[in-house]
Amino acid sequence: xxxxxxxxxxxxxxxxxxxxxxxxxxxxxxxxxxxxxxxxxxxxxxxxxxxxxxxxxxxxxxxxxxxxxxxxxxxxxxxxxxxxxxxxxxxxxxxxxxxxxxxxxxxxxxxxxxxxxxxxxxxxxxxxxxxxxxxxxxxxxxxxxxxxxxxxxxxxxxx
Amino acid sequence: xxxxxxxxxxxxxxxxxxxxxxxxxxxxxxxxxxxxxxxxxxxxxxxxxxxxxxxxxxxxxxxxxxxxxxxxxxxxxxxxxxxxxxxxxxxxxxxxxxxxxxxxxxxxxxxxxxxxxxxxxxxxxxxxxxxxxxxxxxxxxxxxxxxxxxxxxxxxxxx
Numbered sequence: 001x002x003x004x005x006x007x008x009x010x011x012x013x014x015x016x017x018x019x020x021x022x023x024x025x026x027x028x029x030x031x032x033x034x035x036x037x038x039x040x041x042x043x044x045x046x047x048x049x050x051x052x053x054x055x056x057x058x059x060x061x062x063x064x065x066x067x068x069x070x071x072x073x074x075x076x077x078x079x080x081x082x083x084x085x086x087x088x089x090x091x092x093x094x095x096x097x098x099x100x101x102x103x104x105x106x107x108x109x110x111x112x113x114x115x116x117x118x119x120x121x122x123x124x125x126x127x128x129x130x131x132x133x134x135x136x137x138x139x140x141x142x143x144x145x146x147x148x149x150x151x152x153x154x155x156x157x158x159x
Numbered sequence: 160x161x162x163x164x165x166x167x168x169x170x171x172x173x174x175x176x177x178x179x180x181x182x183x184x185x186x187x188x189x190x191x192x193x194x195x196x197x198x199x200x201x202x203x204x205x206x207x208x209x210x211x212x213x214x215x216x217x218x219x220x221x222x223x224x225x226x227x228x229x230x231x232x233x234x235x236x237x238x239x240x241x242x243x244x245x246x247x248x249x250x251x252x253x254x255x256x257x258x259x260x261x262x263x264x265x266x267x268x269x270x271x272x273x274x275x276x277x278x279x280x281x282x283x284x285x286x287x288x289x290x291x292x293x294x295x296x297x298x299x300x301x302x303x304x305x306x307x308x309x310x311x312x313x314x315x316x317x318x
Contacts, residue, residue, distance in 0.1 A: 001292055001293075003162050003163055003166070003277070004162055006277070006292050006295070007162070007297070009293040010293045010295070010298040010301060011301070013293060013298070014298070014302065014305060017305075018305060038198060039197060039198035039199075039316040040198075040199070042198075042316055118162070118165070133160055133165050134160075134168040134169045134172060136165070136169070138166070139169040139172070139173070142169060142170070142173045142301070143173065145301075145305055146176075146177060146304055146305060146308040147308070149305040149306070149308040149309040149312070150308040150309065150311060150315075151312055152309060152312070153309035153310055153311070153312035153313045154312045154313060154315075154316065156309075156313075157197065157198040157201055157313065
């Protein structure tokens with residue numbers, strides 16, 4: 001295996017491990033548990049699930065893999081804080097969206113050649129990339145993996 | 160920059176970003192806040208700080224960078240659950256340990272050649288590494304970065 005393939009594999013393993021753990025955990029939560037706050041006065045489980053789904057739904061755009069599928073998630077779970085918007089998707093809708101978003105990413109990542117991960121991500125300029133080639137698509141994936149782990153640590157408090 | 164250097168830089172950036180965020184956050188917590196549970200009935204802040212310090216103190220061993228400096232942390236913050244051991248280090252002791260552990264890692268990582276990150280980590284055999292070269296030292300660092308983010312997400316609930 002060449003270095004790029006190995007490195008890509010490490011990053012993808014790390015991402016998929018976090019996704020699988022979070023998915024299994026969310027699948028085992030009841031809708032009622034999802035409506036609870038992770039700690040008194042903090043975000044509810046359902047908000048964190050929507051937030052992660054919104055962030056991950058936007059990943060294909062930054063990685064050059066196509067448009068986000070659920071733009072309606074952004075105003076509710078990214079631009080607004082929890083409990084400030086009354087009408088949010090139901091737990092069962094979010095569960096379906098979660099599955100669809102992560103299945104799409106898994107399939108897209110499986111087809112992505114290792115080289116593509118080393119190209120610049122779509123929210124930075126060529127000049128910036130010239131200056132700092134470590135800010136490539138793989139670094140975006142690593143950042144999202146840490147972001148997922150961060151909120152998964154919070155979700156885990158619901159049990 | 161060659162691929163190995165770029166990849167190592169991505170992983171180290173990711174690690175150091177999480178360490179710096181967590182350090183700044185913990186430094187801004189009072190000792191009183193550290194003694195609180197992150198959520199009712201869950202781990203206390205001080206336990207999570209000790210737990211992360213213990214895990215990171217052991218990192219040099221798995222990366223071939225020398226022995227752990229604080230072996231006494233392991234029985235308290237790794238082998239035992241929170242609130243099961245009465246005598247634990249004080250907040251101020253743990254703050255010093257935290258600084259020392261992370262300074263040591265930062266210095267050691269800065270001196271580590273990129274190639275070294277692609278060698279097998281010290282808790283796996285040569286045969287296993289032959290089968291799966293993605294299980295190298297860099298993958299250990301990525302796993303620890305996600306682990307840190309996971310618990311940092313919980314610590315954040317103390318504010």
